[in-house]
Amino acid sequence: MEAKENVLLDIKDLHIWYRVYGGYLKVLNGVNLILREGERVGLVGEAGCGKTTTMKSILQILPPGDFLIPKGEIYYKGKDILKMNSSEIQRLRSREIAMIFQDPTAALNPVFTVGTQIGDVIKYSIALEEKKVHKEKIKILSVKALKEVSLPDPERMLVNYPFQLSGGMRQRVCIAMAISSNRNLLIADEPGTSLDVTIQDQILRLLKEIVEKKGTSIILITHSLGVAREMTDRIYVMYAGTIVETALTKDLFRNPVHPYTKGLLASVPKLSGGGIAKGIPGRIPDYLNPPQGCRFQPRCQHATCSCAENPPQLFEVEKGHLVACYLAQR
Numbered sequence: 001m002e003a004k005e006n007v008l009l010d011i012k013d014l015h016i017w018y019r020v021y022g023g024y025l026k027v028l029n030g031v032n033l034i035l036r037e038g039e040r041v042g043l044v045g046e047a048g049c050g051k052t053t054t055m056k057s058i059l060q061i062l063p064p065g066d067f068l069i070p071k072g073e074i075y076y077k078g079k080d081i082l083k084m085n086s087s088e089i090q091r092l093r094s095r096e097i098a099m100i101f102q103d104p105t106a107a108l109n110p111v112f113t114v115g116t117q118i119g120d121v122i123k124y125s126i127a128l129e130e131k132k133v134h135k136e137k138i139k140i141l142s143v144k145a146l147k148e149v150s151l152p153d154p155e156r157m158l159v160n161y162p163f164q165l166s167g168g169m170r171q172r173v174c175i176a177m178a179i180s181s182n183r184n185l186l187i188a189d190e191p192g193t194s195l196d197v198t199i200q201d202q203i204l205r206l207l208k209e210i211v212e213k214k215g216t217s218i219i220l221i222t223h224s225l226g227v228a229r230e231m232t233d234r235i236y237v238m239y240a241g242t243i244v245e246t247a248l249t250k251d252l253f254r255n256p257v258h259p260y261t262k263g264l265l266a267s268v269p270k271l272s273g274g275g276i277a278k279g280i281p282g283r284i285p286d287y288l289n290p291p292q293g294c295r296f297q298p299r300c301q302h303a304t305c306s307c308a309e310n311p312p313q314l315f316e317v318e319k320g321h322l323v324a325c326y327l328a329q330r
């Protein structure tokens with residue numbers, strides 16, 4: 001294992017269940033994830049494997065009353081978020097961590113101008129430090145943030161409503177809001193996937209430039225290992241609520257070990273011929289009654305009896321490269 005210096009976020013053995021008719025969906029099943037200061041981490045996995053649930057739990061924005069956290073800790077700068085009081089959580093959201101959602105239209109309020117929305121974010125962040133917040137200061141910082149995301153004519157942009165902007169512009173506004181008060185951690189949940197691929201590409205490039213320039217840490221949620229390869233230093237591969245493999249990005253592509261990671265890699269479409277990319281047969285398990293042992297075992301062609309009995313723990317196969325699979329331990 002690597003040394004624990006400069007750790008910004010440390011998620012330990014996180015379990016999250018959703019209350020539904022007939023019981024609990026046991027979605028997160030012991031998530032472990034570490035992010036160091038300035039690191040760019042990718043959280044990759046199929047739809048429904050629990051990526052967004054993990055990230056929303058960091059900001060404490062899961063639907064109230066709908067979920068249970070039977071076990072786990074989320075340390076941010078050494079303090080457990082799950083034990084923070086409401087003013088500490090408020091500070092975390094206003095000063096430390098921002099989330100960028102995949103659908104900018106849903107993320108913005110249609111009845112307020114861009115200036116009001118970005119101004120509010122800046123106002124709350126300043127108000128935590130200073131007694132009086134001057135309107136002029138808010139305007140200067142709003143224009144600065146809009147300039148940083150390369151929006152044309154930022155002064156005029158302030159008086160626009162979201163419906164007056166294109167999807168790409170709205171996504172840029174959301175990024176401007178996220179970076180406007182110099183947060184330490186950005187969580188980007190598939191930014192731009194609701195837009196066309198060229199715009200998505202521009203948004204990802206912009207995010208990459210911003211985090212490199214500011215040295216901000218980022219967790220990028222994505223379905224695509226290809227996107228994660230371009231954008232991150234380390235990747236966590238998630239399957240059905242568990243981290244099944246993590247390594248530095250270059251090591252994961254050089255030496256993928258978990259059968260699920262290999263399946264995801266084989267699913268990446270190739271432009272250089274070789275036919276249609278193979279998917280992974282089967283589907284994510286029913287979270288009401290998930291399998292006892294390894295959650296991937298029903299879809300795994302290498303599964304043995306022990307895989308069905310006990311879930312494998314993360315095992316270090318090379319420095320900083322951990323895999324939760326009995327195959328890796330042989």
Ligand SMILES: Nc1ncnc2c1ncn2[C@@H]1O[C@H](COP(=O)(O)OP(=O)(O)OP(=O)(O)O)[C@@H](O)[C@H]1O
Pocket residue numbers: 018019020025027045046047048049050051052053054063066287
């Ligand atoms: N409020 C909720 N109540 C009940 N089940 C939920 C709730 N939110 C999410 N789920 C379920 O939890 C599971 C994980 O969902 P989550 O959105 O975290 O996955 P994801 O990996 O982010 O998927 P996607 O890539 O599609 O966003 C899914 O089966 C989803 O239906």
